Structures are given as C-alpha cells and as structure tokens.
Amino acid sequence: MDKKTTKAVGIDIGGTSIKMGLVAERGEVLATSKVSTGALDSDGAFAKVCEGVHALAEQGGIDAGKLDAIGLDVPGVVLEDGTLTMAPNITLDLAGLTTTLREAYPQASLAVLNDANAAALGEAWLGSGNARGGTVMVTLGTGVGAGVVIGGNVIAGAHGAAGEIGHLNVEPEETETCNCGCRGCLEQYASARGLIRLYREECEADGAEPVAIAHATDALAVFEAARGGNTQAVRACERLGHYLARALAAVAVTVDPDAFVVGGGMSGGWDTFGRACLAHYREVAVSACKDTPIRPASLGNDAGFLGAARRALLSL
Amino acid sequence: MDKKTTKAVGIDIGGTSIKMGLVAERGEVLATSKVSTGALDSDGAFAKVCEGVHALAEQGGIDAGKLDAIGLDVPGVVLEDGTLTMAPNITLDLAGLTTTLREAYPQASLAVLNDANAAALGEAWLGSGNARGGTVMVTLGTGVGAGVVIGGNVIAGAHGAAGEIGHLNVEPEETETCNCGCRGCLEQYASARGLIRLYREECEADGAEPVAIAHATDALAVFEAARGGNTQAVRACERLGHYLARALAAVAVTVDPDAFVVGGGMSGGWDTFGRACLAHYREVAVSACKDTPIRPASLGNDAGFLGAARRALLSL
Structure with missing residues (x-):
C-alpha cells in the first residue's frame, strides 16, 4: 500500500x-x-x-x-x-x-x-447502502433505532435524535405504553420484545400454545417457529414487517433516501419478515419512492x- | 454597499x-x-x-x-x-x-x-427557521409539502421527494383514498380541502348546519367560523392541529431539526390550530425533541x- x-x-x-x-x-x-x-x-x-x-x-x-x-x-x-x-x-x-x-x-x-x-x-460507505447519497439504516435489536445518512455523511440532529425512529408512531390506536411514555412506537413491535409480544397476541387470539421462549428478548425462537411454519409466528413476523414498512414510508417522505438497510440482531430474521415488509412498503410509500431498495445489512459487526x-x- | x-x-x-x-x-x-x-x-x-x-x-x-x-x-x-x-x-x-x-x-x-x-x-436563512442547522418548513395550502433543511442547506432526496410529508400517513384507520392512492395522508386533513372535510364531518356528527363555504378550498371560511366560536369549526381546526403534530413528531425522530416552520396559505389560520398542534406535538414527540419550536413562517411570499x-x- x-x-x-x-x-x-x-x-x-x-x-x-x-x-x-x-x-x-x-x-x-x-x-x-x-x-x-x-x-x-x-x-x-x-x-x-x-x-x-x-x-x-x-x-x-x-x-x-x-x-x-x-x-x-x-x-x-x-x-x-x-x-x-x-x-x-x-x-x-x-x-x-x-x-x-x-x-x-x-x-x-x-x-x-x-x-x-x-x-x-x-453500511452506506461499504455495505448495503449508497456511498454518496442517502441511506437510512434501521437497527432492530433490544431497541430500535436508525442512522440517517444524507449526501454520504450521517446526521446527528439538533438533539442527537436524528434516526430515533424506534419512537415513530406506527399505530395511533395502541393502548399499551412504550418505555418512552408514548403509545404505538415502532419499537413496541419491531424490537425483540415487540416481536415476542406480537407472537403471544397471535397465540392468544387463536388459543394456541406458544413455543418455548427462553427469555424476554428471545426473538430467535419466534423466527425459528415461523421458519417451521408455525401459523402464529408467521403472522407475528408479517406484522413486524408491516409496522416496519409504515415507518420506512414515513422516513421516505421526509428524507427520500437512495436505500434502506435493515440491520441489528433482529435482521437475522429478515427471511421471516422481509417479504411482508417489502410488499407493504410498496403499498404505503409515496409513488416516487416505491422502488427504493430495502436490503439487509451486509457488514455485520x-x-x-x-x-x-x-x-x-x-x-x- | x-x-x-x-x-x-x-x-x-x-x-x-x-x-x-x-x-x-x-x-x-x-x-x-x-x-x-x-x-x-x-x-x-x-x-x-x-x-x-x-x-x-x-x-x-x-x-x-x-x-x-x-x-x-x-x-x-x-x-x-x-x-x-x-x-x-x-x-x-x-x-x-x-x-x-x-x-x-x-x-x-x-x-x-x-x-x-x-x-x-x-425561512431557515432569514425567517423563522435556523440558519446553520436543521429546519423543516411545512407548507399548508391546496396541497401539503415540506422543505427539509439540514446543516443550512435544503435536500432534494433521491427522487426529489424529500419533504413530501403531505403523503405521510397520520391515520392508518382512514377509509377515504388520497389523490396519491394511499389512505390517511396528512394532506387529507391539513390541506384546504382537508380542513373543509373535517369541518363537514364535525357538522354532520352534530347535526349542525355548516357556515357558507364559497369554494372547494375556502379554508378561510372555516378559520373565520372558528374565530367566531363555531363549535364544529373549532374542533375541525383542532383536529388539523393534531394531525399536523403527528406528522411533525415523525419528522422529528427522522431528522431532529432545530426548528419547525409552518407556512403556506393555510398558515394564516395558525391562530385557530397552532395551540392544538403545539400541545399535541409535546404529547407525541420523543422526549429529546419535545421543545423543538414550531413557529409560523415570517417571510411571506x-x-x-x-x-x-x-x-x-x-x-x-
């Protein structure tokens, strides 16, 4: 060199x-x-x-x-x-x-x-995003956040809150309260706890016995059940995908990025919720942004x- | 000079x-x-x-x-x-x-x-926004749009759709379709036609006779009725303020601007919907952004x- x-x-x-x-x-x-x-x-x-x-x-x-x-x-x-x-x-x-x-x-x-x-x-520089343009990477894990890259550089925002889309409202009818004090935040559905909650709701609605969940953030158990064809787990993953799509559509009309990237520990379940996310995003996104790619992250840690x-x- | x-x-x-x-x-x-x-x-x-x-x-x-x-x-x-x-x-x-x-x-x-x-x-440079930081100015008129200023310059987005928040979903339960083909877009409530629709809904719910509305975008008639204390007009303006607040809260967790500015022809009714907008914004915004100012535009045309x-x- x-x-x-x-x-x-x-x-x-x-x-x-x-x-x-x-x-x-x-x-x-x-x-x-x-x-x-x-x-x-x-x-x-x-x-x-x-x-x-x-x-x-x-x-x-x-x-x-x-x-x-x-x-x-x-x-x-x-x-x-x-x-x-x-x-x-x-x-x-x-x-x-x-x-x-x-x-x-x-x-x-x-x-x-x-x-x-x-x-x-x-990810914008060397991974699944766009090196010179706009990339929004959503990180799904214990919490939900995002980084907003504009013109090839990431923005912090006036209070360091740019990309705090875990607290973007995706469900005005929600009755349970998020950690942040509001109701209907993306994090209530797209975090590990959120997915488990959706899954338990689906099981309750169907009167079905949930699969074993080892701990409060064991989203992997739900992903595996979905992969095995468990109806309630499949539906829970699809609902996660829908809520994520709603949030991305809101982000699209704000900053209109060249690409969305989905990362974090939960992105390992992209195969279970990615298709529902992509399909619903195309339904709810403004027409100019319907083809914006949504890709899983590729650089890992x-x-x-x-x-x-x-x-x-x-x-x- | x-x-x-x-x-x-x-x-x-x-x-x-x-x-x-x-x-x-x-x-x-x-x-x-x-x-x-x-x-x-x-x-x-x-x-x-x-x-x-x-x-x-x-x-x-x-x-x-x-x-x-x-x-x-x-x-x-x-x-x-x-x-x-x-x-x-x-x-x-x-x-x-x-x-x-x-x-x-x-x-x-x-x-x-x-x-x-x-x-x-x-507005960011010389008006109600922030010259060097982030400003989001929402324009309320026949349509609803916004300009997103980051680091003192405005962004266009990958498809020119940055700031297209007229098509941000603020009501997932909406049954009527927006011009864009989706349902529940901000423009369905915060445009001139949107406000008139909200007002007619309120009148219908109360069995009240609407005030005279001269044409399809005569929001002024609703603002004037609200100023005169007309209950249904007051409620319609408050609902407009609520929906606008929901949209601004979504924008806040995406780009976290230093200031919001409300402009366009409809901003002349800020006295009828501004208080409701500010109050609801503080309820639904993420905590770091609760104090972000929301001000009417000051430079006019x-x-x-x-x-x-x-x-x-x-x-x-």
Whole structure:
C-alpha cells in the first residue's frame, strides 16, 4: 500500500468489548482487533485503548504516530459537535477518553459519533447502502433505532435524535405504553420484545400454545417457529414487517433516501419478515419512492468501526 | 454597499407570476420585482425573464453582467442535480430557460430547486427557521409539502421527494383514498380541502348546519367560523392541529431539526390550530425533541426568491 494513502482507525465501543479497525481511505481494512472492556472512566482504561490503537497500527504495518484520523463510536446520544449527552448502558468518561487520544495522537483528526449512526455510515460507505447519497439504516435489536445518512455523511440532529425512529408512531390506536411514555412506537413491535409480544397476541387470539421462549428478548425462537411454519409466528413476523414498512414510508417522505438497510440482531430474521415488509412498503410509500431498495445489512459487526473510521476521514 | 459583496438574483417562478429579488450574501434585499407570466416555453418568454433580471440589477445599482449567482425555484419535482422531473401546474421548459440564463449570464453560478424547498431555505436563512442547522418548513395550502433543511442547506432526496410529508400517513384507520392512492395522508386533513372535510364531518356528527363555504378550498371560511366560536369549526381546526403534530413528531425522530416552520396559505389560520398542534406535538414527540419550536413562517411570499438566491450563493 502507498504510504501516502490516508489511514484512520475506527474504534467501536460496545458495552462489553471494543472492536477496532485500521482502514485506508478507500475502505481497505488493513487490520482489526477486539478487546474486552470494563468501565471506561480511568487513566488505566484510557491507556489500554491507546495500547490497542498502537498494536493495531503495528499489525497494519504503519506508525501510530502517523495516523491521519481516529473515529470513535459509542452507545449513547452524541451531538453534532461530539458531545455525549446520554449513555445509559455503559460506564464511559468520553471527555477523558478523547483528551487521552488527542494527547497520544496529536496529528490525528478525532471524530465521535453514536454507534447506530456509525453502523449506518459504514453500511452506506461499504455495505448495503449508497456511498454518496442517502441511506437510512434501521437497527432492530433490544431497541430500535436508525442512522440517517444524507449526501454520504450521517446526521446527528439538533438533539442527537436524528434516526430515533424506534419512537415513530406506527399505530395511533395502541393502548399499551412504550418505555418512552408514548403509545404505538415502532419499537413496541419491531424490537425483540415487540416481536415476542406480537407472537403471544397471535397465540392468544387463536388459543394456541406458544413455543418455548427462553427469555424476554428471545426473538430467535419466534423466527425459528415461523421458519417451521408455525401459523402464529408467521403472522407475528408479517406484522413486524408491516409496522416496519409504515415507518420506512414515513422516513421516505421526509428524507427520500437512495436505500434502506435493515440491520441489528433482529435482521437475522429478515427471511421471516422481509417479504411482508417489502410488499407493504410498496403499498404505503409515496409513488416516487416505491422502488427504493430495502436490503439487509451486509457488514455485520464491522459496520461500526468502518463507519467511525469513515466519519473521521470525512472530517479531514 | 461594498462592490465586492457577493450578490445573487433569486427567481421564484409561480403559476401566474415570477417574483425576483436581488440579494446580497448576508441576506440584504437590494431590489425586488414581480411580473405576470404565461407559458415559459419559448425564446420570447425566456428573453422576458432575462430582461427582468437586467432591470432588477439596474434597480439595485449593479451590472447584471457581474452577478455572482442566480437561483431559480419552480413548482415541480427537481432532483439534486437540478433536473425537473414533474411540474403539473405550469408550462415550463426548464432546460430551455436555464440554457438561456447560462448564455446571458455566463459568469453566474446557476442553481435550480423546488419551490417548497426554496421557501424552506429562505425561512431557515432569514425567517423563522435556523440558519446553520436543521429546519423543516411545512407548507399548508391546496396541497401539503415540506422543505427539509439540514446543516443550512435544503435536500432534494433521491427522487426529489424529500419533504413530501403531505403523503405521510397520520391515520392508518382512514377509509377515504388520497389523490396519491394511499389512505390517511396528512394532506387529507391539513390541506384546504382537508380542513373543509373535517369541518363537514364535525357538522354532520352534530347535526349542525355548516357556515357558507364559497369554494372547494375556502379554508378561510372555516378559520373565520372558528374565530367566531363555531363549535364544529373549532374542533375541525383542532383536529388539523393534531394531525399536523403527528406528522411533525415523525419528522422529528427522522431528522431532529432545530426548528419547525409552518407556512403556506393555510398558515394564516395558525391562530385557530397552532395551540392544538403545539400541545399535541409535546404529547407525541420523543422526549429529546419535545421543545423543538414550531413557529409560523415570517417571510411571506419573499421566502421563495430568498431561498433560491441562498441556494445559488451556497453553490459558489
């Protein structure tokens, strides 16, 4: 590789581990690593992150002191200027970590963003999205969120809430309350708990015995039942697809992306709800956007560090 | 004025007239003009537009041959690259007009955009929106549309459909069909016809005689009845406010703007539906966005040429 090629490290900080990648400007991944982490709120923990960056650079055959950019994504609400306003699922002193990184790599441009936004940017850049245009990636998991990429870059929004479509109303008639206090949010149907709830509703309506569900977010059990032809599971997955389609149709008339990407743990069940989602989307989307592709994500867990690296490269 | 100040002409093309303004880089309006127009599809018609630009520049004390930029907004679907794909309400040969303008003003950068998008950009720049951040301006009139401004510039979307929130579903239970073929679109409630329909529904439910409505889009009659305390008109306006709030809450979780602006002919009735809209928005919006301001537009018919000029200045 040409030594003049711009290179960035993407650091994807999760609740239990950090995944890092050394990435060149065109998206070539030169090296990756993964380390377990505890709380990220001490000089010792920050030093370990720097050691990781050093080791990664060495592994990729470059001097960490010559890195052009470092991108960091975290599971929390991050404003456009990189300020973290909320990170409920992790112990993280982001200001301390970024200060340490800036001191250790003064030559590198540093960018910070939300993890779902990083994944969306990664998929837009190198995965199922659109590199230069608009991509909206929906992440379906324990919660439901999205990253909104416009003109090849991801937007945070005025309060870091761009892409919070888990709380988009898709069912004004809903009587149960979402965690957020509202009723009828997409997350009430398209999260792991949401799918299980839909499934239990279908079983109750039919007087059918539900299959064994191991825990509150065991959506896999419902997907497997649907694959096996279980009528109620099939219907629950179809309803998930319908609600997701309603949400995507609302997003389409707002930002009209070039592509939708569906990712997150629940996207593993795309075979059970994707067809219903696509069909219903074409029914309810405005005509100009009916052919906008909706594709499952393709980068898996690499999307985060790739998107973080991209964000940092774009800030150069 | 310093002769080195960058200056643009904004040309707002409507169905029956063209409004133009000579605008300096900080938004100072140096001159305006308005001319009636017929079809814009002949050399003669294009020449008249150029004459208008010349006269406007002269009126503003500058040489038209030294204009830095020209922005043109049209009532149709315009892609990011300035291509017009649909303009149902006007006879317009946009390619011919832009060719003529490019030949007449070869030194000027030329930008083309949709009229609702221009109005949104104008309000973001100099009116009720946010100049550098995100603004979504909803235009309520015969139809319902919006312009979505991100980072101080307006987006067109992959198919020119960004901001087409007139076709955002706000009522999944609706049985009547919208012009677009779907059911429950915002336009079915928040357009002039929509408000009249809501009003007639309220009258029918109460067995009350409706006030005189002069024509199919005479929303003014309903606003005036509401101002006079007519119970059914008050309720119809409140329902309009509720549906608008639902749509804005969906937009908020997608792009999280700094401000919402409500414009168009129907915004003259803001006093009758604004309070209901604000109150319901705070009930249904995600918590991070509950305090996002929703304000009536403040530039009136000047928003279009100001936004067109701004777009052209941003392209320099």
